[in-house]
Amino acid sequence: MLVLSVVAVVLAALACVLAGLALRRTPSRSGGDGVEALPEDVHGLRQEVAALKTESADALRHLSVVRYDAFGDVGGHLSWSLAVLDDAGHGVVLTSIHGRSEARTYAKSISSWTCEQQLSPEEEEAIEHARP
Template identity: 80%
Template structure:
């Protein structure tokens, strides 16, 4: 979450710098001066933040359902927490009348070596960014 916030701040700062740079370029048309060092530094910082954010668990999807036909309320759930490469975990909690069980399954490249329930597969697919 902190990495995403830092990325947003850096992008805003880069936007302001580009806006100010365009205004100053209008004053010196016809010259081929290089970008100021602070703009280049901001670009490098944004690139580093983007690289760091790739590993953040920022693709999230929750599927709620009734695991048993005699119970309502959608108390059972599967939650996918994945990074940009589809690596992370899917958590599942099955709620019955007298007990609840919780499972965690690792996910690599949008798939798991362990057998997934339909709800877990749905959560993983829901977390996948659609382009």
């Protein structure tokens, strides 16, 4: 048992020595190649982030839902308007009007935050809430 303990202590000491040598060979951030490589990495990351922002500008990522009662005799806020738009305000507004015996759904194209067709107050509200 004593032999195993001695071997374990020797191996632990050897591991500490090797770890210390490895740390000495690693370039420090305060001088040498480490500092010169860092701005290139940061610059590359900034370029990637800028490219991702450009790509995501066309994504339909701004959305808003407005729920309401379209008719006085129907409750529960079953009617809704959903605006789904990109950064420039291009996209669509979907509206579903629920009555007692039927439901109708409409889609209206949105360009630069405006629509060629007349919008209901709820559709205008959905577009306004989707605006960043």
